[in-house]
Amino acid sequence: MKDSLKKPEPSEYGAPSMHCEATRLMLAVKSGDAAAFDELVTSLRGMSFHVARSLVGSREDAMELSQEAFFKVYRARETFKEGEPFLPWFHRILRNTCFSFLRDKGRAREVSVSAPRAGTEDGEGDWELVDDEPGPEAGLEVSERASAFWKAFKTLAPRDREIIALRHFKELSYRDIAGHLGIPEGTVMSRLFHARKRLRECLSNELAAEIDVAQDQAQVPRGTR
Amino acid sequence: MNTSEKPPTEGELLAMAYADGELAPDAARAFEERARREPTLAREVADLRRLQVLAREAAGPEPMDSEWERIAASGAHRASLGLGFALLLVGVIGVGSWATFELWRADVLLGAKVAISAFLAGFLILLAQAIRARMRTLPYDSYTKVRR
Numbered sequence: 001m002k003d004s005l006k007k008p009e010p011s012e013y014g015a016p017s018m019h020c021e022a023t024r025l026m027l028a029v030k031s032g033d034a035a036a037f038d039e040l041v042t043s044l045r046g047m048s049f050h051v052a053r054s055l056v057g058s059r060e061d062a063m064e065l066s067q068e069a070f071f072k073v074y075r076a077r078e079t080f081k082e083g084e085p086f087l088p089w090f091h092r093i094l095r096n097t098c099f100s101f102l103r104d105k106g107r108a109r110e111v112s113v114s115a116p117r118a119g120t121e122d123g124e125g126d127w128e129l130v131d132d133e134p135g136p137e138a139g140l141e142v143s144e145r146a147s148a149f150w151k152a153f154k155t156l157a158p159r160d161r162e163i164i165a166l167r168h169f170k171e172l173s174y175r176d177i178a179g180h181l182g183i184p185e186g187t188v189m190s191r192l193f194h195a196r197k198r199l200r201e202c203l204s205n206e207l208a209a210e211i212d213v214a215q216d217q218a219q220v221p222r223g224t225r
Numbered sequence: 226m227n228t229s230e231k232p233p234t235e236g237e238l239l240a241m242a243y244a245d246g247e248l249a250p251d252a253a254r255a256f257e258e259r260a261r262r263e264p265t266l267a268r269e270v271a272d273l274r275r276l277q278v279l280a281r282e283a284a285g286p287e288p289m290d291s292e293w294e295r296i297a298a299s300g301a302h303r304a305s306l307g308l309g310f311a312l313l314l315v316g317v318i319g320v321g322s323w324a325t326f327e328l329w330r331a332d333v334l335l336g337a338k339v340a341i342s343a344f345l346a347g348f349l350i351l352l353a354q355a356i357r358a359r360m361r362t363l364p365y366d367s368y369t370k371v372r373r
Contacts, residue, residue: 004252005242046287063288063296146283153283167245168280174247193233193241200276 005174005185018043019179023086030077041070047170047180048094054165055098055129055158065101069094088182095162102129129158145207152202160195167192240266244273321345 022044028036045066052069053062072093073080080089107129153161166177177192178185233241236259242248243256260267288296325345328338 004239004249005247006249045293049288050284059288060296063292064300067293067296067300143282145279149279149283164280168277169284174242174245189238189241190233193238194230196241196273196276200272203276203279 017179018176019085019087022090023084026073026077026080026086027082029074030080037074040073044090045070047166047172048090050165050169051091051094051162052098054153054161054169055095056101057154061101065097066094069097072097085179085182087180091180091182095158099158129154148206149203152199152206155202156195156198159191160198163188163191163195164199236263236266237269240269241273244270244277321349 022040025036025040025043029040048066048069049062052065053059056062056065069090073090076093080086153164156164163177163181166172166180172180174185174188174192177188181188183191239248239252239256240260243253243260248256256266260270325342328341
C-alpha cells in the first residue's frame with residue numbers, strides 16, 4: 001500500500017518540509033531569535049486553531065487556547081531538545097492545554113487506561129468529552145447540512161476529531177499529518193479510515209433526522225405556522 | 226486503533242487514498258481501472274468526496290490576522306485587569322490595617338475605636354463573602370458568554 005502513495009515531488013526534496021521548517025524555527029527560538037517565534041506562530045496558528053476548535057467547539061476559545069499553547073511553547077523553549085521533532089511536541093502542548101480548559105469547565109473526564117474506547121490507541125488513556133456546549137457552528141450562519149455535520153462531529157472521540165480536523169479542515173497530506181502527530185503514515189491512514197467511518201455513520205443519522213424535520217415542516221399547512 | 230474494529234481492506238484504503246489525492250499517478254490510473262469493474266469502490270470514493278465537500282463547507286474560514294490581533298490584545302487586557310484587581314486588594318488590606326493600627330494608637334474614645342473597627346471588619350467580611358460567592362458561581366453563569 002505504501003508503494004502506491006505519492007512520493008515527494010523532486011522540487012520538494014530541496015525545500016524544507018513544514019515539519020523540518022517548524023523544528024528549525026523552534027531551535028532558532030531556543031537560541032534567542034524572537035522573530036523566529038513570530039514566524040513559527042504565524043505558520044502554525046491556522047493548524048492549531050483547527051485542532052483546538054475540534055476539541056473545544058467555540059471559535060473564540062480555540063483562538064485563545066492556541067495563543068496560550070504558543071505562550072507555553074515560548075516559556076518552555078529551553079526544555080525543547082535538539083534532534084526532537086517540534087510538531088508532535090507542540091501538538092501535545094496544545095492538546096493538554098485544551099483538555100485542561102475542558103476539565104476546568106467540567107466538559108472532559110479522563111477515561112481509564114484499562115478501558116480503551118473507539119478512536120484511542122490500545123491501552124492508552126484518553127479523554128472523553130462530555131460537553132453540551134454549543135458547537136463550532138454556534139453564532140454562524142450555517143446550512144442544515146453543516147449543522148448536521150457538527151452534531152455528528154461532536155459525537156466523535158478526541159483523536160478522531162483531531163485527525164479529521166487536520167485532514168478535512170486544514171487539508172494536510174498524510175505525510176504532514178504524520179509529521180504533526182509523530183506517527184507513521186500507515187497509522188495516519190488507519191486512524192483516518194476509522195474516524196471517517198464513525199463520522200459517516202453518525203452523519204447519515206443526523207442528515208436523515210434533518211431531512212425528517214424538513215419534511216415535517218413542509219407538511220404543516222401554511223395557516224398553522 | 227481499537228482492536229475490536231475490523232481493519233480496512235486494501236481496496237478501502239486505496240479508495241480513501243485516491244479520494245484524498247494521495248495515490249501516485251500510476252497507482253491512481255490502476256485504481257480507476259479497478260473502480261470501473263468494482264462499483265463498491267466507486268461508491269466509496271463518491272461517499273468520501275461528498276464528506277470532503279461537506280467538511281469544507283462546515284469548517285468555515287480560518288481566523289483573519291485582525292482576529293488574532295484582537296485575541297492577543299484581549300489577553301493583555303485581561304492580564305492588566307487581573308493585576309489591577311490584585312493591586313487594589315493588596316492596597317485595601319494594607320491601608321485598612323494601617324488605619325486600624327493608627328486608630329487604636331490615637332487618643333480617641335474607646336467606643337469610637339470599637340465602632341470604626343467593627344465597621345471595617347464587617348465591610349471586609351462581606352466583601353470576602355461576595356467575592357467567594359462570585360468565584361464559586363462564575364463557572365455556572367450562563368450569561369458570561371452573552372455576545373452584545
